[in-house]
Amino acid sequence: MPVEPVVDDIPAVEAAAGLDFAGLERVVRELFGEEGERRVAEWLAFLRRRLSGVYEVDEFGYDSDLTDQVLLPLLRPMAEKWFRVEVRGVENIPDTGGALIVANHSGTMPLDGLVTQLIVADHAHRPLRTLAADLVFQTPFVGELARKGGATLASNDDAERLLGRGDLVGVWPEGFKGIGKPFSERYKLQRFGRGGFVSAAMRTGVPIVPCSIVGAEEIYPLVGNIASLARLLGVPYIPITPFFPLLGPLGLIPLPSKWLIEFGEPIRTDDFADGAPDDPMLVFNVTDQVRETIQQTLYALLMQRRSVFF
Structure with missing residues (x-):
């Protein structure tokens, strides 16, 4: 270190x-x-x-001292008072050793990833190392702050290194397709990529913990996209919501939706035969199992939620 x-x-x-x-x-x-x-x-x-100068920064740029003392405390009031996050199934997160937490992605802005990181730290008392898209690290200031907060590039190599040394790793396989989908498609999971996260879990023999998040879809209801400007700026989309850009900076305040986060039963990966991570059909099947588990849990949580905001 x-x-x-x-x-x-x-x-x-x-x-x-x-x-x-x-x-x-x-x-x-x-x-x-x-x-x-x-x-x-x-x-x-x-x-x-x-x-x-008495603090540690690991090989990925993670500054645990800054994260615990500054970054997470800044998020805590938003999660506890604004979104009133209710957490279930935290006992499914292993107390020790590596594990891969896989969650749905939504909300136009990736606040669900930040809130999940806070929830794991507060309830499981372990840091969650997150896998983020290239664009995050290409953005001035944001990329450096993300690394200090525990994020690293969403690649198999980095994921396997973190899992192999016993870290909790979080991934949102829908990526920009998830957070940038129209409000009319809320809670309908997008494609989970090529299943790279499953092969990383298989190679390191760690469990996969499905995580279902309800509430993030409503914080910035996406009703449109300024596609021409997005292409000009080289970003996936420029969102149009009921309040942005109409209200200017005020439109960036997220709506106070009620959040439910449930961690499901772990899916073991240490009992597969040798060569399993290189079997595309097996990787696809496990990926589909994780996706379907999250999708069905989302439907169940939506049935239980009394209101979007209460």
Whole structure:
């Protein structure tokens, strides 16, 4: 693991930066009590680590310290208060070892991937390493932030390396076909590609955990696409929703739909014969099994949901 340079004299770093951490801690304790003190102490510890360079970044660019202390906390209010995410089947996520979480993709913007990452961290207490499209890493700032948050290129090589070393990996096989489909086709799964994620799971012998997400389809109802502008900019689509671009930046606020996320029973891949990952028919059959499991679960969750927003 490559580690950033360590500065031994942390008080000297604080002094050089003009920071009085001890004094700030005393003020916080007096104003906000023990809970406020604990939270600020965590932030101060985080700032000390950033100033002194005592934090790790792995070979894929993942910065667990930044993710846990900054990125996920920024997502938490949206998931808990705005989308009011209800989680089921978290016991199907293995406590240890590698596993591949496969989910449906929807919502015009890929917020479902970010929310799933948060849910796994909060409920399974494990980081979820996500597989993202090339476009993410070609976008300035977004690509660097995505790598720091645990994303890597959606390739078999990267997936197998992560799974092989015991990580939880998340993949959304519908890709842009899923998040960019019209609202009229909501909750109808698109094609799952060539099944590369299944062969990666087979080669490493890890279970596949189907994940069904209800609620993301309604956050930005896609009613149109400015195709000519999308081609000009080199992006899959420029969405038209009931509120964007009509309301400008306000149209980028997602609608507060009620979310249900269910993790299904794991599908084992360690009992296949040698050479199974190279058998296209077997890979196709397992891919279809995963897809059909997610599709049927989506239908069941939609029947159980009382309302789109409640």
